[in-house]
Amino acid sequence: MENQEERDTNKKMWIVTPGEKVPKRPRYGDTNSGEAYFIKTPIGYVATHLGVIKKTGRGLDLIPYKNVYTPRKGDYVVGVVTAYAPNGWIVDIGASTKAFLAAQELIRRQGGERRFDPKTYDLTQQFSIGDLIGAVIYDINAQSHAILSLNPEKTTVSPRHIGKLRGYFVIKVHTTKIPRIIGKKGSMIKMIKENIDGDIVIGQNGVILFKGEYEKYLLLKRIINTIISRTFAPGLTGKIASMLGTTLEDGENDTS
Amino acid sequence: MSKEEFIRVDGRKPDELRKYSINAGILKNADGSAEIRLGKNWIVVGVYGPKEHFPKFEALQDRAIINCRYHMAPYSTTERKSPKPSRREIELSKVIRTALEQAVILEKFPEMSIDIFIEVLQAEGSTRVASITAASVALAEAGIPLRDMVVGCSAGKVSGKIVVDVGEEEDKEGEADLPIAIMPNLKRVVLLQMDGKLTHEEFKEAFEKALAGALELYEEQKRALKGLIEKMSEIPSEGDGNEQGV
Structure with a gap:
C-alpha cells in the first residue's frame, strides 16, 4: 500500500477507483466541475468516483469517468x-x-x-x-x-x-464530457465554431444543439463522438483540428 | 494426518477461486452496468438513478433510497425456476441492498432513489456475493459516489475441510457456508451470513479464506473499471509515471 502511494505521488496523472486512497489532501470546491470527488475517511482521503487524478499546481483534481449531474446556480x-x-x-x-x-x-x-x-x-x-x-x-x-x-x-x-x-438538431452527451468539448479556456469549442457554419448551443446539462446544414450536423456529431471516446487522451485538440481540416497554431494543442 | 492436498469436486484446491471475469459498462441504455462470470455463474447488473423517488411519501428527507431487485432468470437453474419473486429472492434483494447501502454516499441525494437490477442468467452457487461484487462495479460505472467498493466471496466446509468460493454442489453437500462482503480499503464487513455449523477455529479459517478470495476479486473489479478509462486514453494504469505531461 505504501509503495502504491509513493508511486502515485511521483506521477502527474493516474486512474483511481472509488475507495482508493489519495496521497495527500485533495483540492476542494474549486475544481473545473465545482464538485468534490473525495471524502475524508478513517484511512485518509479517498476518491468517491472512478476517474483520472491530475496533479496540478494547486493540488489534486479528479476528472470523473461519469458523474450524476447536479444543477448549479448560473448553469x-x-x-x-x-x-x-x-x-x-x-x-x-x-x-x-x-x-x-x-x-x-x-x-x-x-x-x-x-x-x-x-x-x-x-x-x-x-x-x-x-x-x-x-x-x-x-x-x-x-x-x-x-x-x-x-x-x-x-x-x-x-x-x-x-x-x-x-429547429435544432439535438446531441445528448454525458455532462462530464462538456468541459472536454469546451476545452481549455474554450479552445476546443472556439475551433469547432470557427470551422462549422451554423448555430451551436451547449447546455451544461449535456445537451448540444445545432442549427445548420445536415452535413455539418453529421460532422459535428462525428467530432463529438471522437471527443467522447478519447476523453482522457492527450493531443485531442490536434486530432479534432485534422478532422475539421484546419491546422493549429503553436501552443494551441493541449496535451492534457 | 495426510499431507496430500484436498482436491475438491471440481478439481480446485481449497483456497482456489473459480475462473472469474468482470466487465463494466456492458449495457448501453442503463446508467451503469456490469457483468460477472464466476465459474458457471453469469450475472448482469443494471443501475438507474439517482432519480426522484416515487411515491413521494416514501422518500427520505435526508438521503436516497436504494431499490434492489435480485432476480433469477427462469433458465438460470437446471430446473425451470418460476419467474415470480421467491422468498429467497426477496431476502437476497434485502441483504444485497443493506450491504451496498454502507458504501453508497446516500446523503448526497435526499428524496431520491437508486435502482439496482440484478439478473442471474446462470447460477452455480454463491450468487449473492457475486451479485454484490458486480453491483458495486455497476454503481461505480454509473458515477454514483461510493465510499469504497464492495466485494464479496464465500467460504464453506466440505468433507471437514474449509474451502473458498463454494460451488453449487459443495453448497448442497457441504456442512456449512459463510458468504461475506467487505469494503476492502475501509476494512469493514458489510455482509456476513452463515449456514450450518462451524467451530470457532473453523469460522476463523473460513473467514480468512473468504477475505483472501474477496481481495483477489477486488483486483479484478479495479481492472474492469480502469479498463474503461484506458480505452479512452493512452494513460497507463500501471507504470513508472512521470512520462505524462499535463
Missing part, C-alpha cells in the same frame, strides 16, 4: 417541458430532479408589467409539452429542484438561446 441548461404546474412549467433538464420555470419569468421576458394570474393566463399558449427550452438556473430550492430563469442578470449566453428553441 445554462436545455430542457424539455414535461408538465404544467399551476403557475409555470415543469422542465426535464436531465438531472436527478425536475426543474421549474415560473410563468412570471416569461411575462417579464416579454416585457409585461402585470402579475401572473392563473385565471386569465393560458400556460398552454406559451409552451407546450415537448417544447425545447433554454434557460439559466438561478436557484436551487430546498427540495433540490432547479428554478429556471429566462431573465438572467449576468450571463454570457446569447439572448436568442434563451426561451423556446426551434
Whole structure:
C-alpha cells in the first residue's frame, strides 16, 4: 500500500477507483466541475468516483469517468417541458430532479408589467409539452429542484438561446464530457465554431444543439463522438483540428 | 494426518477461486452496468438513478433510497425456476441492498432513489456475493459516489475441510457456508451470513479464506473499471509515471 502511494505521488496523472486512497489532501470546491470527488475517511482521503487524478499546481483534481449531474446556480441548461404546474412549467433538464420555470419569468421576458394570474393566463399558449427550452438556473430550492430563469442578470449566453428553441438538431452527451468539448479556456469549442457554419448551443446539462446544414450536423456529431471516446487522451485538440481540416497554431494543442 | 492436498469436486484446491471475469459498462441504455462470470455463474447488473423517488411519501428527507431487485432468470437453474419473486429472492434483494447501502454516499441525494437490477442468467452457487461484487462495479460505472467498493466471496466446509468460493454442489453437500462482503480499503464487513455449523477455529479459517478470495476479486473489479478509462486514453494504469505531461 505504501509503495502504491509513493508511486502515485511521483506521477502527474493516474486512474483511481472509488475507495482508493489519495496521497495527500485533495483540492476542494474549486475544481473545473465545482464538485468534490473525495471524502475524508478513517484511512485518509479517498476518491468517491472512478476517474483520472491530475496533479496540478494547486493540488489534486479528479476528472470523473461519469458523474450524476447536479444543477448549479448560473448553469445554462436545455430542457424539455414535461408538465404544467399551476403557475409555470415543469422542465426535464436531465438531472436527478425536475426543474421549474415560473410563468412570471416569461411575462417579464416579454416585457409585461402585470402579475401572473392563473385565471386569465393560458400556460398552454406559451409552451407546450415537448417544447425545447433554454434557460439559466438561478436557484436551487430546498427540495433540490432547479428554478429556471429566462431573465438572467449576468450571463454570457446569447439572448436568442434563451426561451423556446426551434429547429435544432439535438446531441445528448454525458455532462462530464462538456468541459472536454469546451476545452481549455474554450479552445476546443472556439475551433469547432470557427470551422462549422451554423448555430451551436451547449447546455451544461449535456445537451448540444445545432442549427445548420445536415452535413455539418453529421460532422459535428462525428467530432463529438471522437471527443467522447478519447476523453482522457492527450493531443485531442490536434486530432479534432485534422478532422475539421484546419491546422493549429503553436501552443494551441493541449496535451492534457 | 495426510499431507496430500484436498482436491475438491471440481478439481480446485481449497483456497482456489473459480475462473472469474468482470466487465463494466456492458449495457448501453442503463446508467451503469456490469457483468460477472464466476465459474458457471453469469450475472448482469443494471443501475438507474439517482432519480426522484416515487411515491413521494416514501422518500427520505435526508438521503436516497436504494431499490434492489435480485432476480433469477427462469433458465438460470437446471430446473425451470418460476419467474415470480421467491422468498429467497426477496431476502437476497434485502441483504444485497443493506450491504451496498454502507458504501453508497446516500446523503448526497435526499428524496431520491437508486435502482439496482440484478439478473442471474446462470447460477452455480454463491450468487449473492457475486451479485454484490458486480453491483458495486455497476454503481461505480454509473458515477454514483461510493465510499469504497464492495466485494464479496464465500467460504464453506466440505468433507471437514474449509474451502473458498463454494460451488453449487459443495453448497448442497457441504456442512456449512459463510458468504461475506467487505469494503476492502475501509476494512469493514458489510455482509456476513452463515449456514450450518462451524467451530470457532473453523469460522476463523473460513473467514480468512473468504477475505483472501474477496481481495483477489477486488483486483479484478479495479481492472474492469480502469479498463474503461484506458480505452479512452493512452494513460497507463500501471507504470513508472512521470512520462505524462499535463
